[in-house]
Structures are given as C-alpha cells and as structure tokens.
Amino acid sequence: MEQTAEQARQLDHLAAAPPPGGSPFAAFGMPGFGGPPAPAAPEPRPILELEGEAYEDELDALSDWVDDFLLPIYGAEVTTAAPWCLQWQEHSDVVAWLHALWLAYQQHKDPDAGLAGMFVWHRDFLTHAMAAIRAPGGPLSACMTSSDRPAHRLLPGPPPSARAEKESAEAEASGTGEYELAS
Secondary structure (H helix, E strand, O other): OHHHHHHHHHHHHHHHOOOOOOOOOHHHOOOOOOOOOOOOOOOOOOHHHOOHHHHHHHHHHHHHHHHHHHHHHHOOOOEOOEOEOOOHHHOHHHHHHHHHHHHHHHHHHOHHHOOOHHHHHHHHHHHHHHHHHOOOOOOOOOOEOOOOOOOOOOOOOOOOOHHHHHHHHHHHHHOOOHHHHHO
16 A cells, blocks of 8 residues: 555646656657647758748858768769769759759668668769759760860740630730739
8 A cells, every 4th residue: 555655646747747858758758748749840841942041041052062072972973874063053953953862862871761871862862963953964964074175055945835825915005014914
C-alpha cells in the first residue's frame, strides 16, 4: 500500500509540472499530449514562384552555393560539350534547375538522410541536373563554350500558344487590358 501511495504522489508531481523542455515523452520521440503541435517548418517553394525580395534573397543564397561550392568542385572544364554562363542567373530555366539541385543537396546532406544520403544526391540529382544544364543543346548552349571567350546570350523561347494569342487579340478588340481581365 505504501508503494502504491508513493507512485501516486510521483504521478501527481509529474502531472502538475511538465518538464521545462516540453513533453515528458520527448525523450522517446513522442509528441506531447494536450499541448499545441509544434509548428511545421515552412515548405520550400520553387524559386520561380517567389517574387520581389523573397526571390532576390533566395537567388543570393543560391548564387553563394553555386559559386562557392558547386562550381569549384563539380564545374569541370568549359567546352562546347559542356558550356557555362557567367551570367547564369539570367537564364530562368538554369536558375530553376540549380535551385532544385540545391534543395535536394540540403535534404540529402542532412543526417536524417542516412549514410548514403550524399551518394543518392550525386547519383539521382547532381549528374542529371548538370547534364541537362550543360548539354551541348541545352539552355547555356549559346553562351560560353571556352574559358578564353566569355559569352552570354539568351535563346528565344517558344512562341505563345494559339490559345494565348487568341485571348490577347480578343482582349485588345474588346478594349480591356490584361490587368482589367484579372479584376
């Protein structure tokens, strides 16, 4: 009986004062009971969905990673088979590829990715992304193909679809502009 009374006192004490770190179950990887759930980390968004200062901040961070890490290690030689552009930030498709590669790098270097995390990043992300970006007919094909001849040229994209041209012509004919259609 005495042991049961002692256990009851201990339970009352634990119930009255939760540990300063939060849940008494935290040591076991279990969320707390009765409290608000921990806020979820913001999900990363593709860089081309960002605007204004958010885009500029993300592009600055991406540029630091590309210039300080990616190119010195994985940049290889610039050739006609592997072009590069010193102004890659102006190629929106290259920015999108490199941003996705950077996000995958961050995920796979995390200890939670396990011991093979970086191997998976090399195999599944780095090789494919760099091959697509630096392909002879890829987005940088009109740019620098020799380190001795820096060059930069944006290739024209495909023309707008017939549907987009039709909508534009109808908007002009009715006298409404693009901004008026949105409201």
